[in-house]
Amino acid sequence: MSRELTYADAIRDGFAVAMERDPRVLLMGLGVPDPKGFFGTTVGLQQQFGTERVMDMPCAENGMTGVVLGAALNGLRPVINHQRLDFALLAMDPVCTQAAKWNYMFGGATKMPVVFRMILGRGWGQGPQHSQCLHSWFAHIPGLKVVMPTTPYDAKGLLIASIEDDNPVVFIEHRWLHHIKGEVPEGHYTVPIGPARLARAGTDVTIVAFSYMVLEALEAAQRLDSLGVSAEVIDARGLRPLDREAIAASVQKTGRLVVADTGWGTAGMSAEVIAVASETSFRSLKSAPRRVCFPECPTPTGPSLAAEFYPRSGHIVAAVRETLDWAPEPSDWLMPAGIELDKPNPAFTGPF
Amino acid sequence: MIDLAPSSTSSETELSHRLLESMVRIRMIEEAIAERYSAQQMRCPVHLSIGQEAASAGVCAALRHTDQAMSGHRSHAHYLAKGGNLRAMIAELYGRETGCCKGRGGSMHLVDVDAGFVGAVPIVGSTIPIATGLAFADRLLRRDRVTVAFLGEAATEEGVFHESANFASLHQLPIVYVCENNLYSVYSPLEVRQPAHREVFEVAAGHGIRSRQIDGNDPLAVYHLMKESVAYARSGEGPVFLELKTYRWREHCGPGFDNHIGYRTEAEYQAWRERDAVASTERRLRDAGAYDEERIDRHREHVEGEIIEAFAAAQRAPFPAGSTLMNHVYSEGSHP
Structure with missing residues (x-):
């Protein structure tokens, strides 16, 4: 049940x-x-x-x-x-x-x-x-x-x-x-440690995302749909072992890669995913992979700086445009009305 | 609680001989390692226990085979006294497949689970909480078992010592922290590390733990205090901390001597040599007219045979094949 x-x-x-x-x-x-x-x-x-x-x-x-x-x-x-x-x-x-x-x-x-x-x-x-x-x-x-x-x-x-x-x-x-x-x-079941999850199938670009960024990637994929771009979203789930085969298979299908991580880029999982794509699927890549990560500074507390800090779906859409060699579109970065970037959900009122 | 009562002369004599045998065996093995180290076939750092044998002998003689122990970088004596397999230890120093860690650990990572020696690691203090966890599981699973955490006095400066002592005291865990105070952390003397107006064992007392200080070069005294401490821990009264004052003779790491480099004086070293536990135990037995010289001579011959055999077996044994490099990264059968 x-x-x-x-x-x-x-x-x-x-x-x-x-x-x-x-x-x-x-x-x-x-x-x-x-x-x-x-x-x-x-x-x-x-x-x-x-x-x-x-x-x-x-x-x-x-x-x-x-x-x-x-x-x-x-x-x-x-x-x-x-x-x-x-x-x-x-x-x-x-x-x-x-x-x-x-x-x-x-x-x-x-x-x-x-x-x-x-x-x-x-x-x-x-x-x-x-x-x-x-x-x-x-x-x-x-x-x-x-x-x-x-x-x-x-x-x-x-x-x-x-x-x-x-x-x-x-x-x-x-x-x-x-x-x-x-x-x-209900009851007992397990999900094996290692395999990634195909969160959304697509053909034009692969978005490999980690944890919360999978939700942002799925929102980005919807926005990309309206631009005529079919995005595949892979929820990595496992970091070690990392599902190299799933990343390779998807990149070989789409030829484009964006990695969205909830963390810093330097020496992080996003770098690892791009390394996997380069090692396994270099000839399939039609453009340079892109990363959506934290800016290389500590996390600020106040809301105005936090809004600059945390990546969201628009950053992923912008990164996909780059992999397609499309011109940047400033509206990607606009905050949709009614969204409060520092709250996990509308019901949340703090304190932690 | 002490099954060999001090009043019983014959049992005390027997006990002294057993402790002497244990110390002699450790010293002979350590000296054999020192003699052969320069051949560069034992390709790992070694931290020899020569001078500190009484602590291991006295402590482990008071334990049951089923009791458990953990240690740090200077663990040969603890492993041997607890009953760890000699051949597997020497093979491990030689990096062989037949070693206690299958050639993956070396001198600083001894283990013999069957003998209750559950592991030694060379990060100072790291086995203290793990040993505390062994005792915690035994308490939860209602097992009749005591754990010994061997540590040096420098480990009492680590945060994990205090975190572990607090937890062991909170839950009255069946553990004995055996601290061999040999006055130096590598070359850093105690007086630059701990306040002179506070003894090492007093820090454990501050955690509400029964704490004692004793001459760590007197194996009989160590045995009797340990016997009482193990009984206390086993009965559920709570943890015990023992500070055993002792001294390492050889260099911090390696087979030689290091008095000449200037971190301690030759006079201090000679004074501690005078307090050699092997010699003093022999002397005490002789003075009492109770020394069984023939027995100890036979024991030395037996250990010499064990040593020759263990080193020969180690040198004959194969190295682990290069193809096994990736074995044991994960526990078998569960890594996808």
């Missing part, structure tokens, strides 16, 4: 299914059992599964991330939750130097089935230190798997797959996806 759920409810449902199925699954994180329930994604889970399996923790991201690695070595399957990716940066040693290496450096003698859940975002003054989109960092590390689901269906399916995986998985959500709705089946 399928029903419509928000992304946040799909995450909560995924946790409940995984915990029901496997008593070794444990949720830990600052605020996991609090009344606001981690953006609504953990509401009621402590009541359902008890204080030993759904637990708050000391404000010690580094140490507690190490603790869950040890718990995983001794048979648990923990999920450590960080309300901001920025907070998880305090735990780079346990994530990148420990979890990512143990299976390899001990010749397969140890395994660490852990999920590092991190949330990034944009808008409403999250600013320089509460919304950093550094997902690409984790994708750089062999030994980690990294996923960024966009739809409620994928959020639940990839969350369960991540929990059931015997390897450390970095599971990244965009705050602006939590309210979106979609069909989500």
